[in-house]
Amino acid sequence: MLKEQDRPLFGNKPSGGRNLLAAIFLISVILLTLIRWQTKPGHLGQTIMSGGWWSEPALFPAVTLILTIVSSAVAYFVSPYEKLNLNRSLKDYLRVLLITICIIGTVMMMKVFGFALSILIFVTLISLIAGFRGIKVLLLSLSVTLSMMLIFRVGFEIWFPRPLLFKWIDLPIWMQGLM
Amino acid sequence: MFETLLLGIEQLKDPIIWLVLIMGSILGIFIGATPGIGPGVGIALLLPVTYSMEPLAGITLLMGLYAAGWYGGAIPAITINTPGTGVNVLTTYDGYPMAKSGEPQRALSLAYASSFAGGIFAVLVLMIAAWPLANLSNYLTSADLGMATLLAMVLVVVAHRGSEFSSFALLSTGLFISTIGLETAYGSPRYTFGTTWMMSGVPLISMILGLFALSQAFTLIFSNRVIEKKDTEVDRRLLSGFIEIFKYPKVLLRSAGFGVGMGVLPGVGEFLAQFFSYATARAGSKTPEKFGRGAPEGIIASETANNAVPPAALVPLLSLGIPGEAFTAMMLSVFIVHGVDPGPTLFEEHKGFVAGLYLSLFIMNFIIVGILLVGTRWIAKLAMVNDRILAIIIICLVIVGTFSRNYRLTDTLIAIFFGVLGFALRRANIPMVPLILGLVLGPIIERYFRQATGAAAGDMTIFLTRPVSLIFLLIILFLVAKSCRDVTIQIRSKKV
Numbered sequence: 001m002l003k004e005q006d007r008p009l010f011g012n013k014p015s016g017g018r019n020l021l022a023a024i025f026l027i028s029v030i031l032l033t034l035i036r037w038q039t040k041p042g043h044l045g046q047t048i049m050s051g052g053w054w055s056e057p058a059l060f061p062a063v064t065l066i067l068t069i070v071s072s073a074v075a076y077f078v079s080p081y082e083k084l085n086l087n088r089s090l091k092d093y094l095r096v097l098l099i100t101i102c103i104i105g106t107v108m109m110m111k112v113f114g115f116a117l118s119i120l121i122f123v124t125l126i127s128l129i130a131g132f133r134g135i136k137v138l139l140l141s142l143s144v145t146l147s148m149m150l151i152f153r154v155g156f157e158i159w160f161p162r163p164l165l166f167k168w169i170d171l172p173i174w175m176q177g178l179m
Numbered sequence: 180m181f182e183t184l185l186l187g188i189e190q191l192k193d194p195i196i197w198l199v200l201i202m203g204s205i206l207g208i209f210i211g212a213t214p215g216i217g218p219g220v221g222i223a224l225l226l227p228v229t230y231s232m233e234p235l236a237g238i239t240l241l242m243g244l245y246a247a248g249w250y251g252g253a254i255p256a257i258t259i260n261t262p263g264t265g266v267n268v269l270t271t272y273d274g275y276p277m278a279k280s281g282e283p284q285r286a287l288s289l290a291y292a293s294s295f296a297g298g299i300f301a302v303l304v305l306m307i308a309a310w311p312l313a314n315l316s317n318y319l320t321s322a323d324l325g326m327a328t329l330l331a332m333v334l335v336v337v338a339h340r341g342s343e344f345s346s347f348a349l350l351s352t353g354l355f356i357s358t359i360g361l362e363t364a365y366g367s368p369r370y371t372f373g374t375t376w377m378m379s380g381v382p383l384i385s386m387i388l389g390l391f392a393l394s395q396a397f398t399l400i401f402s403n404r405v406i407e408k409k410d411t412e413v414d415r416r417l418l419s420g421f422i423e424i425f426k427y428p429k430v431l432l433r434s435a436g437f438g439v440g441m442g443v444l445p446g447v448g449e450f451l452a453q454f455f456s457y458a459t460a461r462a463g464s465k466t467p468e469k470f471g472r473g474a475p476e477g478i479i480a481s482e483t484a485n486n487a488v489p490p491a492a493l494v495p496l497l498s499l500g501i502p503g504e505a506f507t508a509m510m511l512s513v514f515i516v517h518g519v520d521p522g523p524t525l526f527e528e529h530k531g532f533v534a535g536l537y538l539s540l541f542i543m544n545f546i547i548v549g550i551l552l553v554g555t556r557w558i559a560k561l562a563m564v565n566d567r568i569l570a571i572i573i574i575c576l577v578i579v580g581t582f583s584r585n586y587r588l589t590d591t592l593i594a595i596f597f598g599v600l601g602f603a604l605r606r607a608n609i610p611m612v613p614l615i616l617g618l619v620l621g622p623i624i625e626r627y628f629r630q631a632t633g634a635a636a637g638d639m640t641i642f643l644t645r646p647v648s649l650i651f652l653l654i655i656l657f658l659v660a661k662s663c664r665d666v667t668i669q670i671r672s673k674k675v
Contacts, residue, residue, distance in 0.1 A: 017607030020609065038369060042364060052632070053637060054628065054637055057364070060621075071348040071351060075344035095400075103578060103591065104588070107582050110582065123575065129400075130571065148575055152579055
């Protein structure tokens, strides 16, 4: 059973919904103003079926953006006012930002260190961020990396670009394939 | 019917189909029984794998996850009062009290038997209903199908009662995102900002992995949920429920009916089906006071309705090519990748596929129940898996899933963008299903609209002069008007 002190990360009450809707509204307005530059008019009369206002490239984006603007504005005013805990929100999003930096770093590392090493480094880092310490980090990193290698490299035989590392270190072909 | 059966048997000669049936069922049960993941995350993570499979194998794997997830979700709902998936919430109402009163086997057995009955009933309905509906759609024009797609969208929005406008905002955002990239009529770029990587549009797989999987991982990674071992201990005797459910035939049939009916309707799905079933079961019970305290009818109502939905949700997808919710939208992407067009032509050109799918869905229910009867005592322990470990595994799978598609960082960046958006939506309790549906239904509705208005030389009255289209339009207007009225009443009552 769930312990009383182990409540979920977020409560059941909405937090930040209005701000999100406002952001959607604002971005949609900006995108709509860019429509002249981001779509090109079609060549009228190209075929009977395509040569009319109904097939203009700008039509569908314009309609969807107008609908987004109107609905997000209405949703903003209809939804109840809420007081945000800024400190808590900032803390949550900073954690997410940290993880996303690690993800981007891992993908970039794959071209240098290869699949296995990048995942190993990533899992080690993310385990530390998640609060694991000591032998748990080592065990977790090794087991997750090994599972990923077995599932994707051995099981599904997913190909990955040859990393730069193998140009510097001469490893047996089977090991290069595995890593 | 006999010919269909033979065709289906022919398809099942392929050992791969059996392998994915078993794998899908096992994975689905595991994912369902592990609180925090759910079939949505599972399907999103497996989607890239299914693209390299034959359509039948791919769809069967996803359906296995989808259906088995609901079965598995009942285990933690009953043993530790924590629903494995969102749709098992009502199972906790009566399943957990029954387990606490010393009958966890009875509760689990009732849940499995009810899920099995609901699943089999819905597969039979799919077999009977999808083909005639597809034949009927042969007589529908682009205007009718376009209006049917619009009706599906409106139903999805209206189904999110209390957050209709934010759902609508997200649906139209999804529709807009679907327009990014090269458009089909003139091959002209839309909102690509001069980049080449956006020419092919926003990849559905990155969006789904971000919205469903990554956002969930962001939520789980700092969780402190702790489950005690003794709460997950279950005995082996689990067959009694398969006899006991027949003591409540009305509840069983009504709940299966609700599940099928709501599964066919776009956007309604498991949640409303189980709430309706539970409420009517309680209203019709001779002992309504026992509901919430371990009533067997409560478990039967919620579990039967849940499991009748997945096969029923395939009816509009297979017959009209219109997905009603996120899971079938993901399945539609498997069809698209393989160049298989769901709709009337599917039943003419891919009879073997349809027959194989029917049969595999039927067999799947037996496999799932078999696995559960044998392995529940071990599967129940999955609830003890640390959320943070789950999150780490999910993120690794997302990295591999997005990067291995095109070996581009941009695909991962798109997944991250939607992951953060999904995280924000989860925090704000705003449903994200409309966003996915918008992305999937966008190209469909744009194509039908262009075809219909093109054939009528731009005359918009085509949508009024076609009787079927007109009926759909009137239903849409009615739903929109009713929804606006409800929202107005809500706002006024708040002011008073």
